[in-house]
Amino acid sequence: MKKLIYILLLASSSVFAQKITLKGQLLDDVNAPLPSATVMLLNPIDSSLINFSISNTEGFFEMKNLVRNNYLLKVSYVGLANFSKLVEPKEGETLIELGELRMQQQSQQLNELVVKGEKAPVTIKKDTIEFNAPSFKTKENANVEDLLKKLPGVEVESDGSIRAQGEQVQQVTVDGKEFFGRDPKIATQNLPAKAVEKVQIFDKKSDQATFSGIDDGQRQKTINLELKEEYKNGFFGNATGGYGTDDRYTGRLSLSRFKKNQQLSFLLMGNNINEQGFSIDDYMNFSGGSQQIMGARGGGAVRMTFNAGGGGANQGGAQINFGQRLNGIMSNYGGGVNFNQDFSKNTTLQSNYFYNQLEHDVLQGLERENFFGDSSTFLNQSSRQYNSNYNHRVSAILDHKIDSANSVKLTTTFVNNQAESNSATQSETRADNGELINDGNSNTYSSQNINNFNTNALLRHRFAKKGRTISSNLSFGYSQNESEGSVQSDNNFYKPFLLSQELNQVNNQLTENMTLGATLSYTEPLGNRRYLELNYNFNQNLNDVNRRVYDVEESGNVLNENLSAQYTSDYQYHRPGFNFRVNRTKYSVTLGSSLQYTKLYGDNLSTGETISKPYQNILPTARFNYEFSSTRNLSLDYETSVQEPSITQLQPIVDNSDPLNQTIGNIELRPAYRHSVRTNFVVFNPVSFVNFFAFVNATYTQNAITYSQQINERGVRISKPVNVDNNKSVSANASVGMPINKIGSRVSLSANANQQYGVNLLNDVETNIAQSVLSSTLRYSYRYKEIFDIELSGTISRNSTDYELNEASNQLYYNNNYRTEANLSFLKNYQLSSSFEFLVYDSRTTDFTQQVELWNISISRFILKNKAGEIKLSAVNLLDNDFGINQTASINYVERTNTNNLGRYLLLTFTYAINKQLNPLAGRRPGGGMRMMIRN
Structure with missing residues (x-):
């Protein structure tokens, strides 16, 4: 035993004796210290990173x-030439003092040594998370959206919207400049990932806030x-054209010419396969989201939403999105030009013009169960x-x-939007015993x-004193x-007695809005x-609103004074x-306050009533x-x-545009009054x-x-905005990622x-509600050389809504999403891709359960020099799920809709990667690595 203890002590002392410490100081060529320089220890044999x-x-x-x-010690610093030194510890030496290491200006011509090594896939730079794009492999001719889908903590919905660390991404820039305005999809769906x-x-x-250094909370x-x-x-870009079965077609051209300044x-695009390539926010704002359309290429899916108050702009709860698949058939076209110019180091211009056109055809069936305590209606x-x-x-930004x-x-934006909508609806409502409550049909038209x-x-303006601005x-x-519109409807109400109602109305409205604003900020060191x-x-x-509603009668159009309105409003505030801000080496603190005095004045010119609210x-x-x-930050x-x-x-x-769902x-x-707390690590x-x-x-x-909401015995719903005591919500997101190097x-x-807590009212009864959404996503990716790659992901989500006074209305949903995508390259110029x-x-x-399988498969043949051309045959929605399902939970009802969607189709496309021909160097760098120039 003594010998064993002696051997163990000797072995452990030998191990500890081999540990060494390395120290040094970095200076420039005028002996000034260099803070935040990158210092790496590499293996001199294979240049792999050690520390x-x-x-x-x-x-x-x-x-x-x-x-x-x-x-091999390697040091890099912005603006200076890289420094390298071979470190060879002597026998028995535990502390290696390298002393002062001086780095020279980058302009010096020295011998070069190229060292290959794996570049960090993720780095943290204060409040910025930076991903090394080549570390996340994508297939040939992939766009930026395909790249974003592989980044940890980033989620790309099937409608193209992006969430990063659980928050909606509002803008995507290219080299710090706007790309076709503030629409994220134009950049992500039209720029090549490579x-x-x-x-x-x-x-x-x-x-x-960026200029003054004092955060104003706008982000x-x-x-x-x-x-x-x-x-x-x-030059770089892509040109794609394709045609398929059922007269499906697609075309897209993206071409960029970048120079130093x-x-x-x-951009040009057009298709009838439900691909946007740009945002449909303007369309959604017009349509009001009544069809709850999402974005996808095709196939069926399910979406479940929670709308706690009903009627729209309530604060009682948030929507639960399940799948976000497009309902209906959409054709869209778009095109534009983006021009950014640095005229000098003092003057820059960012400008763009974009046009888009959407045509959307929707067939929909809806089933809704309304809960009223012990009874229900359908x-x-x-x-x-x-x-x-x-x-x-059109938008332009001039910075001088x-x-x-x-x-x-100077920033200027002009938007012109024209929209039309035609709809025809048939409906009936029955009691839980099957007795008919109401039925009817309607035809509506609207344009804007x-x-x-x-x-x-x-x-x-910056003053001579540093920090004073x-x-x-x-x-x-x-x-x-x-805007103008029309409503024609015939409705029969069977309770408490038969009442038939015919509605034939036309309306027009002119709304004018003018906004003036001014912000003044003065900072004093x-x-x-410390700064104040x-x-x-x-x-x-x-605002100036003039709305006229006319009843269409045989004698002509008669003004309906109860539904017409003309009013002006003046909303203004002074704040x-x-x-007070304190900056220290490790931390910064800002404390502040403001007093907001607000006045809202409204004048109803139709009734003579006025509103004055301070x-x-x-x-x-x-x-x-x-x-x-x-590499570690907390805010x-x-x-x-x-x-x-x-x-x-x-x-x-x-507003009786929908006779069965009215607002007032x-x-x-x-x-x-809202309090918000946010912490980020x-x-x-x-x-x-x-x-x-x-x-x-x-x-x-x-x-x-x-x-x-007030729902009467005839099934008519009337929604009205009200104040409630309080609403509370908490949201959290955490993401961790790591490589498994041994298996690539x-x-x-x-x-x-x-978690959200809110208060809602149904037929004057106040109800407390609690909504909980818990979800988790696991991703795994593997790549074997340039031959094969696969990505597996799974998302599990539990969604519940509980009502304090009406447990019969409690909602519980589960949503699971499993996805796999694989690419196989073979015979040098062929690639097989599949996603399921x-x-x-x-x-x-x-007790509703729905399973949807979406399978796309394609085979590509690359031609021309550097694989610049790609001929691809795709089978989209191979299992032919030609419907969409949408389920919504609200304060007193659950509804499910079935909507038409793209079914199975074949598509033959040709893509030409323009950058490969005009940029000989493009694509030559080995993906995922880096080239470090070490000066000797």
Whole structure:
């Protein structure tokens, strides 16, 4: 035993004796320290990464517990030539002092040594998460959307919308510049994935906050695509054309010409296979989402939503999306040009024009069960709807630096939108004993022509004293909406006695809106890295609405005064405030508050009634950011805001466009007051390539605005906005990703949790509701050389809604989504691709279960030099699921809709990758690696 203990002690002492520590200081050629320099230890045999460090503010770095071996020390710093040194520990040496290491200017011509190594797939740069795009493999001719689907913590819905770390992405930029405005889909669905070097995700602050350094709380979840160098100088893009069975067709051309100071891009597209390539927000705003259309190529699916208050703009709950598949058949066309120019280092221009056209044909059947305590009613409805939308958008941003102290930024946007909708509906409602309550049919038509113009000017000035600034943002907006429509309906109500109602009406409306705004911000340095900001914000919104509804009679059109309205409104607020900010090496703190005085004045010219509502609110804010290291960061924000009721919500005017579902305003509405808390934590291990990020959001809303519902014995629903005591919500997201290097794989796991508490009213009975959504996604990817790759993913979601006073209405849903995608390259120029999605939807409330299988398969033959051409035969929705299913839960009902959709079709396409011919260097870099130039 003594010998064994002696041997163990000797072995352990031998192991510990081999551990060494490496220290040094980095300086430039004028002996200034170099903070935040990247220091790497590489294996001198194969250049693999052994360890990693970042220098501190004085340029010192230290790496401990190193195994006694020879190492290649490599240091990089922006603007300086890379530094390398061979480290050879001596026998018995445990501390290696490298002393002062001086890095030279990059312009020096020195010998080069190319070292290949694996580049970190994820890095953290303060508030930015950066993905190395070549580390996430995509198939040939993939677009950026295909790339985003492989990034941990990023979700791309089938309608093309993007969520990053659980939040909706509002903008995608290219090399920091707008690409066809602020529509994320245009960039993600039209740019090639292989052109992207880095994908950066961050919360973009307002221009004024970026200039002053004081956060004003305005943020946009943004993705920036940093292009590879060879794509920044030359042409690149794709041209695709195809035709298939059932007269299905598609065509797309994306062409970009980038130079050092210029970005020029053209887009053309058109198809009838439900592919957008651009956002359909304008169409959805017009249609009101009545058909709840989503986006997809084809195939059936299920979507379940929770709308706690009914009627629309309630705050009682959020929607639950299941699958987000397009319902109906859509044809769309689009095209435009994007032009960005740096005229000089002081003047830049970003501009674009885009046109899109959508035509949407929907056949739908609806089944709804309404809950009334011990009884229920059942609605059956069938409808046919045809919608069309034509949209022109022009925008320009001019940023000019007048001199070293003054600059101006001008932003202008103009949008013209024209839309039409025709629908025919038949419906009947029965009691739970089968007795008929009402039935009827209706035909509706509506059209709109909207012009919207917005412009703002940001003026900035820096004083001679560092940190002292003043900036002002002036804005002006004008919109005009001309609409007309008609309603023809025949309805029979059988309770308490037979009542037949015929409705034949036409309507027209002219709405004009003008907005004026001004923001002034002054910052003053207080010494010791402390700053004070004084700010003032003014906003005025003027509305003029003239709505006329006419009953169509044999003698002509007769004005219906009860449904017609003409009113004006003037909504304005003044908000002075301050922010105090402290910056330290590891952390920063901002504390502030503002006083908002609001006045809403409305004048109903039809009735002579006026509305005058003054409000005062104190709005405190607090922000904290702590940087543990360059790869670990924590932030915490608290802010308050006011949601004012709109003039439409305040007007007590009935809207009977749908006789069975009517709305009316409420003159007694008060503004809602919201408290929001957000915390965010990100960490990345540069040695193991393990990344973790998480956030938690919580909101508490006082005087929340929701919609009460009155449902009479004839089955007519009347919705009205009301205030309730409070609403609460908490959402959280966490994602972790790591490589499995031994088998060439990567795995990531993400989890989401949402909990909401709200108050709703049904027939004057107040009901507390609680909604819970728990989901988790597991992804696994494997790649074997350039021959085979596969990705497996699974998402499991549990969704529940509980009602305090009506347990019979409680809802419970499960949603599982399993997906696999594989690509096989063979015989040098062939590729076989397949994707299979298995969707399982289970409603425990209605005993409804639906399984949907979506299978797409394609085979490609690459031709021409560098595989520039691709001939592909695709079988889309091979299992022919030509329907969509949508299930919705609300305060007192559950409904399910069945909608037409694209069935199975074959499509033969040809794609030409333009960048491969005009950029000889494109595609030559080995994917997933990096080339480090080490100067000797």
